Amino acid sequence: MLYSKEAAMQSTLVSARVPVARKEAAQSALQQLGLSTTELINSAFDYLIENRSLPTEAKPVPRTSEGFNSLLAECTLAVPWPEEDVDYRDTVRKGKQERYESLA
CATH class of the missing domain: 1.10.1220 (Arc Repressor Mutant)
Structure with missing residues (x-):
């Protein structure tokens, strides 16, 4: 010291x-x-x-298209989408309502 x-x-x-x-x-x-x-x-x-310095930060992992595609696959959800033209807000609202009702 x-x-x-x-x-x-x-x-x-x-x-x-x-x-x-x-x-x-x-x-x-x-x-x-x-x-x-x-x-x-x-x-x-x-x-x-x-x-006389701060600890070094972790070095960023080099970004590759494979890494990005893997990350994208992990955080992407399949959302059923109707064939007819609908407002996405209605689809989101319906999904939230279904999740809310499942908690009851």
């Missing part, structure tokens, strides 16, 4: 704004690791002090 033992014994409150979903995902990951948010923040500060 690059700070004195005396300074390490004192503590201060750190406050940050993060998206709720990110906080919940991080808390879940920390819980699985048996760590606390305090340990995460102290670790991040130690990393910054020692390296």
